[in-house]
Amino acid sequence: MALIHPTAIVDPGAELAATVQVGPYALIGAGVRIGEGTRIGGHCTLEGPMTLGRDNVVHPHAALGCAPQDKKYAGEPTELHIGDRNTIFQFCTFSRGTTQDAGVTRVGDDNWIMAYVHLAHDVQLGHHTILANNATLAGHVHVGDWAIVGGLTGVHQFCKVGAHAILGFQSHVSQDVPPFMTVSGNPLSVAGINAEGLRRRGFSRERIGLVKQMHKLLYREGLTLEKAREAIAALKGMVEDGDADIDTLLSFLAASTRGIAR
Structure with a gap:
């Protein structure tokens, strides 16, 4: 049986693997599926339909699988898919997708997602990325593998960030950032490549x-x-x-x- 704190509330319609741990006052809704070895911190809220893979660590007060912040959303059963071995820090908010896109917000594997990060509806986040504190990805944003998004950086809806790119602190991203590049500022400028x-x-x-x-x-x-x-x-x-x-x-x-x- 999963190790569930007695103050946590887990809907009977949720599916938790045997080695999942759920902290105090967490709320796990119907349609949530959680894989082996994943740990959910206290006061987290997980709403379905969503899938959270193996060996993830979700720190307290995160809210995952919330309804998209899109006025066109009318309660359709869209989803959030999160892969394996991700670390998700405090107060992160990840929305489900919308029917105007693929209907699924996706997070890959081995990502390091720091406190207060927001992933809006239909975001597609790759593998091995780092999102620093308060990074905000608007709807339909795509981020490639190994990209780094600096703290307090905002990425405009429908923008793409290429693999291995790095976005500096407090950047304003309103156009696509090609792979390998280092960008920063408002207005955004390209400083060079991410050589390091x-x-x-x-x-x-x-x-x-x-x-x-x-x-x-x-x-x-x-x-x-x-x-x-x-x-x-x-x-x-x-x-x-x-x-x-x-x-x-x-x-x-x-x-x-x-x-x-x-």
Whole structure:
């Protein structure tokens, strides 16, 4: 049996694995599914339909699976899916999706999500990300793997943040942030690439040099976006394992709908 504090309230329609722990005064609603080894802190509220995977740690006062803050929402059974091994700190709020999108807000695996972070409806958060205190992702925002969002940073609805990007403290993000880039400020500016992050993730010197070259073509040569994409594509075959990095950037640019931060 799950270890449930006697003051917690768990709806009979919730499904908790045998090794789940639930702290005092927590509220687990119907349609909530929680995987093995996950710990729910005191005073948390989890509303279904939602799935929370294995070995997550949810600190006190988090509210997960809440109804979307969207006036068009009319009670449809949308969902929140959270993967494995995430750490979710105090007072975080994650909303379910809406029928205007896929109907599911998704959080991947191995994310470090600090206090007071808000994930609005239909957010798609990847794996291994870090969201610092009070980071706020509006509806339909997509964040790629290994991205870092600084404290008090707001990301406008429908924006995309690419893999390995880093958003500085208190940034105002109203356009898409390409992979590998470091951005900050209001208005937002691109400072360079996330070289230290790439080194920590095992990128070779040559791959980091390739990313620097792509940044130069995109931001320092005065090229149109289309010409920059062509020049970046021409770099293929030059660096071992570098073609995947080129594809990551080119795919992101092709999918951008709000224009990129430049």
